[in-house]
Amino acid sequence: MAFDQVLHQKAFINGASVDSSDGAQFAVINPATGETITQISDCTARDAEKAIASAKAALKPWAAKTAKERCEIMRRWFDIVIEHEQELAELLSTEQGKPLAEALGEIRYGAAYIEWFAEEARRTYGDLIPSAKGDARILVMKQPVGVVAAITPWNFPNAMIARKAAPALAAGCPIVIKPAEDTPLSALALAQMAKLAGVPEGVINIVTTSKAQEVGQVLTTHQDVAKVSFTGSTEVGRIIMRNGAETIKKLSLELGGNAPFIVFDDADLDRAVDGALMSKYRNSGQTCVCANRIYVQAGIYDAFVEKFSAKAAELKVGGAFESDVALGPLINTEAVAKVEELVADAIEKGASATIGGSKSDKGDLFYNPTILRDVSRNARVLREEIFGPVAPVIKFKDEADAITLANDSEFGLAGYFFSKDLGRVWRVAEALECGIVGVNEGVTSAVEAPFGGVKQSGLGREGSHYGLDDYLELKYVLMGGLAE
Numbered sequence: 001m002a003f004d005q006v007l008h009q010k011a012f013i014n015g016a017s018v019d020s021s022d023g024a025q026f027a028v029i030n031p032a033t034g035e036t037i038t039q040i041s042d043c044t045a046r047d048a049e050k051a052i053a054s055a056k057a058a059l060k061p062w063a064a065k066t067a068k069e070r071c072e073i074m075r076r077w078f079d080i081v082i083e084h085e086q087e088l089a090e091l092l093s094t095e096q097g098k099p100l101a102e103a104l105g106e107i108r109y110g111a112a113y114i115e116w117f118a119e120e121a122r123r124t125y126g127d128l129i130p131s132a133k134g135d136a137r138i139l140v141m142k143q144p145v146g147v148v149a150a151i152t153p154w155n156f157p158n159a160m161i162a163r164k165a166a167p168a169l170a171a172g173c174p175i176v177i178k179p180a181e182d183t184p185l186s187a188l189a190l191a192q193m194a195k196l197a198g199v200p201e202g203v204i205n206i207v208t209t210s211k212a213q214e215v216g217q218v219l220t221t222h223q224d225v226a227k228v229s230f231t232g233s234t235e236v237g238r239i240i241m242r243n244g245a246e247t248i249k250k251l252s253l254e255l256g257g258n259a260p261f262i263v264f265d266d267a268d269l270d271r272a273v274d275g276a277l278m279s280k281y282r283n284s285g286q287t288c289v290c291a292n293r294i295y296v297q298a299g300i301y302d303a304f305v306e307k308f309s310a311k312a313a314e315l316k317v318g319g320a321f322e323s324d325v326a327l328g329p330l331i332n333t334e335a336v337a338k339v340e341e342l343v344a345d346a347i348e349k350g351a352s353a354t355i356g357g358s359k360s361d362k363g364d365l366f367y368n369p370t371i372l373r374d375v376s377r378n379a380r381v382l383r384e385e386i387f388g389p390v391a392p393v394i395k396f397k398d399e400a401d402a403i404t405l406a407n408d409s410e411f412g413l414a415g416y417f418f419s420k421d422l423g424r425v426w427r428v429a430e431a432l433e434c435g436i437v438g439v440n441e442g443v444t445s446a447v448e449a450p451f452g453g454v455k456q457s458g459l460g461r462e463g464s465h466y467g468l469d470d471y472l473e474l475k476y477v478l479m480g481g482l483a484e
């Protein structure tokens, strides 16, 4: 298969492919078939320490390069990724399960972060501020934060690495990345391409491991790591925050979501249905910004459920390489068990499934697109991140009701609503307690826009011109004694 060209089995530390210090390996499994793709280095705490040491040694020379030099290397990295986008997409689909077209979209999305931050590297402007003293000026410069550790999830095995590594490198920071155990291969391929592009040794390190706690502990407590950037569950985000407390780590945390998706009775119904399909079923519902709770105003509730169910029923479930497939497998048996539990709980509390509600006959990890109607307001599916292709649809009365329901969550990542009333659009966009709001749009992600949440969905922003700031420190320099 073409992806053999980008398949690497060893961890990547200090610019070299290495076995783990104890020689152990773990298996990477294809979730669609259950087959082992390959065995790879199972790194230990010692390997994590080595990676941090190599990043520390690389810090000064990498930060000392001009922004233009870093930009040129990163541009070459972008070009190599795009040149191999097809192989990278096949590798991603094989280890993660998402349909090939979606994987290709992710490779391009990830590459766009490399391109974007290569350009942003040259715009790390400071400020010159008038001082209250006549013979002084206030200068503000931006400097790299230091060695960065990144811990990433399996749902976007390429883009979540690129979204962290690209701003780190652009800012002048070396990075040590621990990819998810389920999907380490895309990370290794990206790092090897960075090497080909001329990224010096130690600037990117990939510590593959099945020992998340042991390796994570080192990455999040080590005194030579200045910053930790994490994407994953709120539960692990809390552990990372606690671990970082002793050495006051800078933190970027992209955590869980519970996105409300609101359809007002003045909405364009077809547009709302298409938005819900995209928002809910992308990546089989395994995205932190996926619509988790769909609120529809009473007057159009039945019409919405009918149209949404008819279109969702057409989505084909299957392996990533089958034609016209829209939904791949879930990542593992725990994910399927969680979805089954949430659906059972909702049905026990009075909901009914208009479509789906069960596993697909495609295999153990495949779950059918599911729509639940008349979901009770105390169902678990409305409180917890579903991370599967299940859409609970709930009726609401009026605008105030919709806002109260939408904000009734400890999460605050994304929210969506559909309305044609301009006044309502402003009111609701301002009232939603979310970091990201889609108005008449079901997918908001874009490299140019800041991605991140409020409340317990996290800290910091990724992407956009704000995204570089997470990897920079401000230094204030008072330039005094200027009078003759």
Ligand SMILES: NC(=O)C1=CN([C@@H]2O[C@H](COP(=O)(O)OP(=O)(O)OC[C@H]3O[C@@H](n4cnc5c(N)ncnc54)[C@H](OP(=O)(O)O)[C@@H]3O)[C@@H](O)[C@H]2O)C=CC1
Binding pocket: 151, 152, 153, 154, 155, 178, 179, 180, 181, 182, 209, 210, 211, 212, 213, 215, 216, 217, 231, 232, 233, 234, 236, 237, 239, 240, 254, 255, 256, 257, 287, 288, 385, 386, 387
């Ligand atoms: N915001 C988001 O994008 C995501 C949200 N989630 C939510 O989390 C749920 C569980 O998914 P899961 O994959 O278990 O998410 P986790 O938060 O457990 O995993 C995310 C990353 O953290 C690592 N990790 C796990 N435990 C520790 C630890 N103690 N210290 C440091 N790193 C650690 C994981 O490693 P390893 O893979 O080796 O366990 C992985 O690299 C999902 O159902 C979903 O609700 C999950 C993924 C992404």
Ligand SMILES: O=C(O)CCCC(=O)O
Binding pocket: 155, 156, 231, 254, 286, 287, 288, 289, 445, 446, 451
């Ligand atoms: O689930 C995530 O954390 C990644 C979201 C991908 C994106 O849309 O940017």
